Amino acid sequence: MRELGRIIERPRLVLALVVILLANGLLFLREQYEKDFCLDLDLPTGGVIFFDGSLTVTREEVDPRAAYRRYTELLDTMRDAPLPEAQRALEEEKETLTARLTGDESRDEDSLDYVAVNNLLKKVEYLAGYGDWLAGIERNKENLLTFSIFNDPDSFSGRNIIKTAEEFEKLRGVELSLVSDGAVGAFMSFRLTDYLLLLALLLVVLSFLEERKAGLWGVVHATPRGRLRLAARRAAILLSASALGVILLYGTDLLIGFTVYGGYGDLDCAVQSVETLGRLPMITSIGGFLLRFLLLRAAAAFLTGLLLWLMVAAVSNVKYTIVVAAAVLAGEYSLYTFLPVQSALNVLKYFNLFTYISLADLYVNYLNIDILGFPLGIRSISQFALVPLVLLLAALCIYVHCHKKPAAGRDLLGRAAYRINSLADKALRRLHIFGMELYKALWVQRGIIIAGLLIYVALGLTYKVNIAVTTSEEQAEKLYTAQFAGEITDDTFASIDAEQHELEVKISAYEEAQAAYSEGSMEYPEFDRLGREASSAKIKSAGLKNVRARCEELRLRGGEEGFTPWLIDDTPFESVYGPAAEANQQKAALTALLALTLLLAGCGAYERQSGMTFLLGSTPRGRGALLLRKLLLAAVMTALVWAAVYGMELYTLLTEFDITAWRAPAKNLPALPDFPFRCSLAAALALLYLCRWLALYSAAALVLLISSLVRRLEASYIAACALMLLPSLLWAYVGIEFLRPLALILPIEAAPVILSSGGGIAPYLLWLSALMLAAAASILRLFYVSERRGHRRAII
């Protein structure tokens, strides 16, 4: 099997497959954490809300891992209990816990218990109600057939109703059990594996085209074993790759799922015990279902692989194969996703490549489609079509491999590409050096994809956090701050004092009422009302006092330091820039840095890889002038990345909050008492965004330097990503503290350094200056080597 050896000896392919495998496992695990282990963590609402405002006192969040442990313990105790009994017990427990959590007597453990009980109850309700659900289908049939539009036994509707009832009738005797079904549920819902398998198969299929890339197609085609035998071997390799891919990728998911959720021991229970698979009209165990699913998955993967192979093999030019494959996949995906179920063309939706890619859909949904008036299950169609389709496609692939001529001349796609190139040339010839540099970065080096992904990611990033208010007093303070926000004048104090007086009146009214009530001159309802009002007023009063103290402090400082005192509601700024939003800031900075690195890392290396260095060096504008354009390009790219990421952040700030204090001096903000510049809040924010642009541009200059030192594009991307991102990642996510000074995301984020207790504006400016100095040194070095090109040696 030399062909197999040739394929698996390609380090890039093996590396890519290993990366896919690792990414799949990690992302599967990550999803379980992100989905809170498939638990509903909501707690019952209640408690005293003093104000009609957006702020409410929040309860501490439930730890999903601890909650899942509690859920499993509870499940084990209930496992052997009859379902109605278990349901009753859980309902009672839920009621007790709800009362405790909404009252004043809740214990720390109650939240965990409530989540466990609530989730288990939902599961038990499903299991206990399954028989009724089946009976409902039968009742539904009887009811629907009484209507004239459904009772024609020769119509699709009539046949569909009867078929559905017959299929689920078989499940009547199936005994459902309380099982730990998290693993199977997560396995069936994690769709990324389907696409990663598709990617792996695409890589294997593309490796079949190596001979075309290497210019050996004609040679291979001319050998006695280069046609039928080679094609048959490749089909066998694809089959093996499909089976192995399924075992490794889906096996990893299952292994991680069972490790996280448990449930090995439940494999012999009925498959309908798993809620996700409740609509599967098939009598089998969970283990039997998984085995059957994996076998079909492997066959479907082989079918998908064959289709990909056919697409790419039918196109002579390797470059166009990706375009063709992408176009076909996009078309199929559009049909699969956007075609309505009720459409007359819904055959195209279900008899589709993506049906075989997202195979799990066939098992979690029950649907019959109209084929010439007969209802046919989408699962049955896909399963029965699998074998003939595999045979047909394998034969077609082998036929194309054997009969496609390597030297058949320019084909239709080639002619079309030439025509497109001629149109592009018309536009490109108008461009000057900068335009061409932009074209190279965005089009030739596929920067446009990075830019598109950046915008997609930037739109999906979270830019604000909800500021948790843990006490009622704090809640009151926040709301009074919002109420009295504005320039602090004598009127402000007068308003605060008036409000304070009203509160004190309520408090003293209650004190008087106490005496009156004990003397019997006041009825209990009136006394109770005054009591509740006084209780609320005490909390409000404490919050208001804090607000007054802050106003006094600001007026004093304003007088000393010469700024106009303003009471500012800092919730918007805390939500977006404050310590609570640091994780958001990190993600935004990492996104910006990664995008910028990928956009610019090819700039210098592409010249070297193309062997253009000496040629450019011999032209009058190929040295300093060209470098200036590259630096300008870096500035434009920086602006693009900056606008995408931080533009979205600013948009969030402006649209989510109603900020009126833009003119207020920045020193009034509680987080910026030592802000060294006497400027408004708007100017301070502008300064923050300017600093971020400068930090990003400095990083861009470093990327240009790295790129100029590297000979190959891939090496440049790897080196730039490693040097620019790795220290930040290791510091932020692994906690290696000594890498903090090298973490470039910090000067880009800016806010966390400025606002942290150990930071401040001065250390930040020092940090930014150091980065800008490094960037200036990089630019000088770039100018030096570009003017004296001969001195430059690639280091990688």
Next chain:
Amino acid sequence: MKLELIDLTKRYGNFTALNHVNITFTEGIYGILGANGAGKSTMMNLITDNIPRSEGQILFEGTDILRLGADFRRVLGYMPQEQGYYEHMTAQTFLYYMADLKAIPKREAREEIERLLEITNLSRVRHKKLGGFSGGMKQRVLLAQALLGDPKVVILDEPTAGLDPKERIRIRNFIASLSRERIILLATHIVSDIESISDEVLMMKRGRVVGMNRPEKLIECVAQEVRESVVPGHFSLEDVYLYYLGE
């Protein structure tokens, strides 16, 4: 017009690639012959200032080219030995790009590119990506870019490598037809490429210029030296080349 190499030396560590070369080029075509490693490309890279010299000077019209900088490169046309090109660009876009780098105004560039595409027989494939070109086609594109901007100093390092005989003759004739008001340095180890078109031929060996004269003079000189061993009237530039190589 004068391009002078004065005591030009290039060393890589202990290895001397070009050893105290003194030549003055005036208008005309100079064929530079030498085996691999003789120092032809090193000399050309020094003239284009793509590698730093170890010793000596290169003067163009009496001024060092380092001082002239971009002004010298404005009159320079260079075709490197290694095929350097952006494979994702079409032939036409590549030529426009190079024209921009040579500071040629768009209108002039358009006319010149049309003319050069015609001369190099690339008009019919101008919209094809360079990555899909054969070796000979790439050579022709690189030759076309070297001649953009009507350069006064044209440096062609192995311009006919990879070309088929018909293309080679076509290109050779085109080089020969170029105005004599420029300095053309043409390095090759294919003797027939320069035999008929060179005004002078330089023989290089181990970083030194071992012979420089008009082709017929070189043949005459060498023929006189070795007349006992050759048949009179059958002595060619190829024999001179082999003689200087020591074979």
